[in-house]
Amino acid sequence: QVELPELGRPVNFMAVQDNTVDSVVVPNGYDWSVTIAWGEPVEQGAPEFDIDNQSVEAQLKQFGYNCDFVAVLPLDRTFDRALLWVNHEYTNENLMFRDWVDVASATEDQLKIAMAAHGGSVVEIERVGDTGEWKPAKRKRYNRRIHTWTEFEIVGPAAGSDFLKTGDDPSGTTALGTLNNCAGGTTPWGTILTAEENFHQYFGASADISDPTTRERFGRYGIRTSAGTSRGWDRVEDRFDLAKEPNEVNRQGWIVEIDPYDPKSTPRKLTGLGRFKHEGATISIAEDGRAVAYMGDDERFDYVYKFVSKNTYREGTDRRSRQHNMTLLEEGDLYVAKFTGNSPEFPDSPPNDGLFDGTGEWLPLIEDGESKVDGMSVEEVLVFTRLAADQVGPTKMDRPEDVEANPATGTVYVALTNNSRRTPAEVDEANPRAENRFGHVIAIDEAGNDAAAKTFTWQIVIVCGDPEDPETYYDGYDKSQVSMISCPDNVAFDPSGRLWIGTDGMPGSTGVHDGMFVMPVEGDDRGHLRRFVSTPIGAECCGPAITADGRTALVAVQHPGEVSGATVDNPASTFPYGDFARPSVVTIWRKSPSGGPYIGD
Ligand code: FEO
Ligand code: CA
Ligand code: CA
Ligand code: CA
Numbered sequence: 001q002v003e004l005p006e007l008g009r010p011v012n013f014m015a016v017q018d019n020t021v022d023s024v025v026v027p028n029g030y031d032w033s034v035t036i037a038w039g040e041p042v043e044q045g046a047p048e049f050d051i052d053n054q055s056v057e058a059q060l061k062q063f064g065y066n067c068d069f070v071a072v073l074p075l076d077r078t079f080d081r082a083l084l085w086v087n088h089e090y091t092n093e094n095l096m097f098r099d100w101v102d103v104a105s106a107t108e109d110q111l112k113i114a115m116a117a118h119g120g121s122v123v124e125i126e127r128v129g130d131t132g133e134w135k136p137a138k139r140k141r142y143n144r145r146i147h148t149w150t151e152f153e154i155v156g157p158a159a160g161s162d163f164l165k166t167g168d169d170p171s172g173t174t175a176l177g178t179l180n181n182c183a184g185g186t187t188p189w190g191t192i193l194t195a196e197e198n199f200h201q202y203f204g205a206s207a208d209i210s211d212p213t214t215r216e217r218f219g220r221y222g223i224r225t226s227a228g229t230s231r232g233w234d235r236v237e238d239r240f241d242l243a244k245e246p247n248e249v250n251r252q253g254w255i256v257e258i259d260p261y262d263p264k265s266t267p268r269k270l271t272g273l274g275r276f277k278h279e280g281a282t283i284s285i286a287e288d289g290r291a292v293a294y295m296g297d298d299e300r301f302d303y304v305y306k307f308v309s310k311n312t313y314r315e316g317t318d319r320r321s322r323q324h325n326m327t328l329l330e331e332g333d334l335y336v337a338k339f340t341g342n343s344p345e346f347p348d349s350p351p352n353d354g355l356f357d358g359t360g361e362w363l364p365l366i367e368d369g370e371s372k373v374d375g376m377s378v379e380e381v382l383v384f385t386r387l388a389a390d391q392v393g394p395t396k397m398d399r400p401e402d403v404e405a406n407p408a409t410g411t412v413y414v415a416l417t418n419n420s421r422r423t424p425a426e427v428d429e430a431n432p433r434a435e436n437r438f439g440h441v442i443a444i445d446e447a448g449n450d451a452a453a454k455t456f457t458w459q460i461v462i463v464c465g466d467p468e469d470p471e472t473y474y475d476g477y478d479k480s481q482v483s484m485i486s487c488p489d490n491v492a493f494d495p496s497g498r499l500w501i502g503t504d505g506m507p508g509s510t511g512v513h514d515g516m517f518v519m520p521v522e523g524d525d526r527g528h529l530r531r532f533v534s535t536p537i538g539a540e541c542c543g544p545a546i547t548a549d550g551r552t553a554l555v556a557v558q559h560p561g562e563v564s565g566a567t568v569d570n571p572a573s574t575f576p577y578g579d580f581a582r583p584s585v586v587t588i589w590r591k592s593p594s595g596g597p598y599i600g601d
Helices: 108-116 212-220 319-325 378-383 385-390 506-510
Strands: 030-037 067-074 081-088 119-127 134-136 144-146 151-155 174-176 181-186 192-196 255-258 268-270 278-285 290-297 300-302 304-312 332-341 357-367 400-405 412-416 440-446 455-463 488-493 499-503 515-519 530-534 540-546 552-558 584-590
Touching: 030 081, 030 119, 030 134, 067 192, 067 584, 081 134, 081 181, 081 192, 181 400, 212 385, 290 412, 304 400, 357 378, 357 385, 378 385, 412 488, 440 488, 488 540, 515 540, 530 552
Parallel strands: 067 181, 067 540, 151 268, 181 278, 278 400, 400 488
Antiparallel strands: 030 584, 067 081, 067 552, 081 119, 119 134, 119 144, 151 174, 181 192, 192 255, 192 278, 255 268, 278 290, 290 304, 290 400, 304 332, 332 357, 357 455, 400 412, 412 440, 440 455, 488 499, 499 515, 499 540, 515 530, 540 552, 552 584
């Protein structure tokens, strides 16, 4: 059994300095290595990667592109073997193919290789010696690629709805592929949740969309209504042509549940959790045992949601309990968040209490199996969730990314990455900055610390940006001691309850590279945010994941070299192997475990 660090453990490493180095930079006393990079073999029989000999067949079995959410699930009691899950959010074709010019001149093979590089990967990994380093295992029993042709089951109250029926699937209960999988979560019953975010971009149209209701629905989701394409996939398959299959796009935009322990299992799209540009979904268990999923809709002025299951969680890892728990996310209530500030003098003058804080309500969209939105059926609320939420008056947020409860305290953290379009007239206490370039983080405390509560209190704990800027706030800590953070995206917690944050957008907003940061949330060190990782040129820092034993941090280096004008042969980044840029997952561990082996010590 693994000995875990105590709660509220202080952080002791020396912060990594802001930098623009084309590598992963970690603190003194730590080391890192590449666990797996784009193109490396995943499934049995996959060939070694060769950028000049790519094929659809090979990519279907190789590690996909742009790794985002990362999770590690144990395979044994000593935690020396585990399953790595990684999302493959999207592709940078100009950095994948030497002869890439544009979508219009792309070959069908190139488009299909990109389609094969989307989705996710399950990779068996093993510990290197007794360190915190992990590498892919020789065994590939569980290894699996999920991609654009993987079959999914559609479950929950909207399964079989007319809105989900297509020529290929008149039942509206199966779908091919999962697209733009951004963040996600792991469930207490050992499954993966992966979130379909900017799915709209994959759909083109061979003719304008004329039906006014369809136009309104597409418009709210940023889905094309005029003829044209952005990724060319509609040239390859009719299902991506909105003029031919207007409902196919309704089969994307869901939270997907995958059982990584069963490589033959059919992953399921969970309609009960609503359809929007899902950043992620993370699970808490309520006092009465119901499973609660916290979710963000990542668009400027969109909302924070939660789902509360109808049935309750069963403890235990036996087959029957697990089977039961895997049905929990199929049926339940759906809510959207309203944040009310307690300083009515704001924004005319600063809050008298010195804090951006207040109370909140979870406004029902679906409760007890019924729609709570006037004029909309349950199916309409679940398939066109944004339009339903618009009717009940939730708070328009600055791009909700990860929303996740700290397992040590129950406090729920909401990463709001930025919103350049908020005007001075549109600020409120929960989104207090106009042209919010740097983002902020809100902490939510549910009433009675019960995840199923219908009310909460909240406080902004980080107003991101240059600590010398008087507008910024680092949980009350002495700002001369903290690292600068901007554009918070993914959040994670280590076993001692420290908050870890990955960023996406620091180069554009601050001129330094993205990275991963850690901030204690209790004790004397509370608010002492420090940079732990810096990622290469052009990359955002995804994941992050801290393993359950607290000894390893995993980071996804997403889109290294994503810089205007960059190509395979004229790369902006050559991470990780010095030739061209390859999205990669790295593990980070302590080299010299004096004072404890745990990450962050
Ligand atoms: Fe794919 Fe919201 O970040
Ligand atoms: Ca206040
Ligand atoms: Ca993200
Ligand atoms: Ca992001």
